[in-house]
Amino acid sequence: MQPTSERLVGKATTKTTTMLKPFRKTPALNEANLLLVENEEQLQCKLADLILQNEKDGFNIKVRLARQLPLPVDGEDSRPRIDLVVFIVNLMSERSLQSVEKSIKCLDPAFFLGKVCFLVTGARCLSVSKDNLLTVRKMAALLHCPLLFAEDQTSEGVTTVAVRLLSMLKVAAGLVPMATGLQLNTLAHCVMPTDMEEIDLLS
Amino acid sequence: MDPTVRKLLVRILRKIPTGKLEETLKKWTHLSRNQQQSLDYSQPKWSLHENIVSLCQENGLTMRHVSELEMIYCMETPKLTTWRACHLTGAEDDASSVELICFKEQFKAHLSELIRNVSIKIKKHDDESVWMRIAWGDTFSKPNHLKPTYVVHYLQTPYVFICNLSSKNKPLLFQALVFATRHAAIKDANLSGRSFHAIRDLLMGHYNKTFPTNHSRPLKERNHLPTHPNIVKEHMEQAEKRHQVACETFGEGDVPKLETATYMLETRFRGGGGCAEDRQLKTVVTFESKSLLESLRYSATSGMADSTISPLLSSITQKGRNHFVITDKRDKGPDKAAQSLMS
Numbered sequence: 001m002q003p004t005s006e007r008l009v010g011k012a013t014t015k016t017t018t019m020l021k022p023f024r025k026t027p028a029l030n031e032a033n034l035l036l037v038e039n040e041e042q043l044q045c046k047l048a049d050l051i052l053q054n055e056k057d058g059f060n061i062k063v064r065l066a067r068q069l070p071l072p073v074d075g076e077d078s079r080p081r082i083d084l085v086v087f088i089v090n091l092m093s094e095r096s097l098q099s100v101e102k103s104i105k106c107l108d109p110a111f112f113l114g115k116v117c118f119l120v121t122g123a124r125c126l127s128v129s130k131d132n133l134l135t136v137r138k139m140a141a142l143l144h145c146p147l148l149f150a151e152d153q154t155s156e157g158v159t160t161v162a163v164r165l166l167s168m169l170k171v172a173a174g175l176v177p178m179a180t181g182l183q184l185n186t187l188a189h190c191v192m193p194t195d196m197e198e199i200d201l202l203s
Numbered sequence: 204m205d206p207t208v209r210k211l212l213v214r215i216l217r218k219i220p221t222g223k224l225e226e227t228l229k230k231w232t233h234l235s236r237n238q239q240q241s242l243d244y245s246q247p248k249w250s251l252h253e254n255i256v257s258l259c260q261e262n263g264l265t266m267r268h269v270s271e272l273e274m275i276y277c278m279e280t281p282k283l284t285t286w287r288a289c290h291l292t293g294a295e296d297d298a299s300s301v302e303l304i305c306f307k308e309q310f311k312a313h314l315s316e317l318i319r320n321v322s323i324k325i326k327k328h329d330d331e332s333v334w335m336r337i338a339w340g341d342t343f344s345k346p347n348h349l350k351p352t353y354v355v356h357y358l359q360t361p362y363v364f365i366c367n368l369s370s371k372n373k374p375l376l377f378q379a380l381v382f383a384t385r386h387a388a389i390k391d392a393n394l395s396g397r398s399f400h401a402i403r404d405l406l407m408g409h410y411n412k413t414f415p416t417n418h419s420r421p422l423k424e425r426n427h428l429p430t431h432p433n434i435v436k437e438h439m440e441q442a443e444k445r446h447q448v449a450c451e452t453f454g455e456g457d458v459p460k461l462e463t464a465t466y467m468l469e470t471r472f473r474g475g476g477g478c479a480e481d482r483q484l485k486t487v488v489t490f491e492s493k494s495l496l497e498s499l500r501y502s503a504t505s506g507m508a509d510s511t512i513s514p515l516l517s518s519i520t521q522k523g524r525n526h527f528v529i530t531d532k533r534d535k536g537p538d539k540a541a542q543s544l545m546s
Contacts, residue, residue, distance in 0.1 A: 035437075041505070048434045066437035067506070075437065 020071065021108045022115055025081040031060040032173035033080050034165070038088035039099040041067060043121060043152045050162035051169075059175055061166070069103035083173035084115055084181075086165060091122040091132050101139070114181025115172055116145045118190070119161065121152040140190035147190035204260045208269055211348050212259060215273045216252045223279070224251075230275050233268050234258055270324055270348055274336045277353060278328055281399035284366050288394040288406050288523075291361035291380070293387025299359050301385055303327060306358060310335070310383035317375045322346040332357050339372050352376070355399070361386065362406055364399065393524040396462050404459035405496075406523040411457070413450040445510060449503035452517045458496040464525045465489045466515065471531055496520065 034051065036044040048063040055061045062080065071079070087103065090096040100118075107116070118140045123133055140147040148164060151157025172181035219227055221244060228239055238258050244251065259269075307325050314321055320340030328334055335354040338346035354376070355364040363380060377389045396402050404410050436442065465487060472484040492498045499516055502508045519525055 045434075049430055052431050052433055060433070062433045062435070064435045064437055067442075071437050072440070074440075 019106055019108050020069065020082065020085075020111065022082070022110050025079075027081050027083075027173070028060075030058075030175070031062065031080070032083050032169050032175060033062045033064065034169050035064045035066060035082045035085045036088060037066050037069060037085065037100070037103055038090075039067060039096045040090055040093065041065070043088055043090075043150070043158070046152075046158050047162050047165070050159055051166050054159070054163055054166055059170065061169070068099050069106040082115075084117060084165075084169045085111060086117045086119050088119045088121065089132075089136055091120060091128045091136075092125060094132075097132055097135060104139075104143070112143050112145060114183075114185035116143070117165070117168060118145055118147045119150055119165075120147065121150045123149050124151070137190060137192060141192040144185065144189045146185065146188040204256075204264075205266070207348070208264075208266050209256065211266070211273070212256055212269045213252060214349070215269065215276065216255060217248075219276050221248065221251070223276070227272070227276050227279070228255075231268075231272050233262060233264055233271075235262075238262075266322075266348060267324075270322070270336060270338070270351070273351070274324055274326060274334065277336075278326065278334055282353070282366065283397050285395055285397060286364050286366045286399045286402055287368075288392040288402055289363045289365060289377075289389050290392045291363060291384055291386040291389050294361065295385045295387070298385040301358060301383075303333065303358060306333065306356075306383050310379055313382045314375065314379040317379060318372075320344065320346055322348070337376070339369075354380070355403075356380070356384070357407070360407065362392075362403075363389070364403060366399075393526040396525065398460055398462065401459040401461050405461060405520070405525075408523075410459055411455040413447070413455050415451055442504070445506060446504045448510065448512065449500045452503070452512050453496045453500040453520055458494065458500070460494045461496055461519070461525060462493070463489060463491050464495055464519055465527070467526075467528045469528065469530045 036047060038044045044065045048065060051063060052061060064079075064082070085107065087100045088096075089100050118136060120133070120136055122128055137147060146168070148161060150161040167176075168184065170176050171179045171184045174180065216224070225239075225242075225244060228234055228242075234255075238261075242251065242254055242258075246254075310325070311323050314323060314337070318339070319342055322338040322340075324336040326334045326336075333356045335356070337352045337354065338348045338350075339352065340346035350367065352368045352372070353366045356362070365376070368376060381387070381389050392406065394402055394406055466489075468486040468488065469483065470486075490499075496519070499508075499519075503512055515527070515529075518527070
């Protein structure tokens, strides 16, 4: 990883007690755990319902909803191993982005090897400032994570993103043969467009 | 028909929406059943109103009847003008046993003594409240029925709600009220708004209140449980605590639809920027919303506001007012709460 990304997550290494670590707990058979982190707590409920509805292969999918990291220490023992962490950023509110930036610092660096994904909503809205989107893209590119865009106002949009997240979750949890989270990450991680392409995109 | 009566009748008919017109006329009972059935409500409004006016003319109705129609409509849907709440203080011993008939007689008698030409109409509503319609005149002119004052009083409580009262007639009305309800004085309750029901519910506490409890997980049915057992909310406890505190302060479920809250700050300006320290800066902070209490409660439950709700906001429900004046206590230093509001 580039040195700047280490600066983003490096600060958290001193706090070992409240940090979420990917491999500390043992996995359960045929089970996958997803953690959705969203400041507004709106989209995550709908997504959770749809993900569980769309699970057809008989795996035991569990979804945990949080507002921000770090997670409360009380539930540490009962919490299962988290396979995929999704940060939901709503471009229409400043707080959303700020909360995600704070939460990232509480995540163990090992998570960023295929177990983290960013989900952005509200990118279509014309009144949204382009700076926020650029910040999220830079963050995702720096951390080498996939960046998904979601349409959260229609039910089809939410279903689409739920199905995508479900397939990513299964790969990250090792339920898909011949595919691992790290492989998927190398294929799907966010790439910052070069300056020329950027000008074309933003004009 | 007297032209003033006709004018008033036409004005009232215009105000009442056609959907409600039929039942209002039925309640009025001054048009016979045949006459009511002869009205065709699918006609254009102006012709329907003309028919009603001609029927009233046939029946020979006077100002008294027409004002009754207005009152019936107003009692059903309180007018969207500003209602003010007032507090009666200094109850005498027999204040809690004032009855409707006694109150009516005393009020009418006293007010007619104070001002010669006044027309008073008193009606009792289903929910035990007394509605009064007062048309003011003075020594030389007849009562003006086009600008009546409406007063609502709940017997045996110290609350009075008034709308459309001019400052000229205010002392007269207050004196009559104080006398008829056997209290010593009446003062403004600092609560006003456009929705009568909201003001009444807030002041009289007619909404679901949550009481503080030491129990750590109060009634689980209230909280939104996730729909599927596989979904777990990490911050459930903190969310519940926030919800509990917010409900304790602002009420639960349907809260009165208060629309504004105004804070007049008469404190010293404490900002930087080279301003002199003891400059008085008068500021007015107004919160406006379709349902203010609901939005304040949401901002507390969703964590947007601080976890300890400022006493400035909680006094809206606790004291039942929506107009506050905040001043500095000069000897004790600036008001800290006002500080935080200004920053």
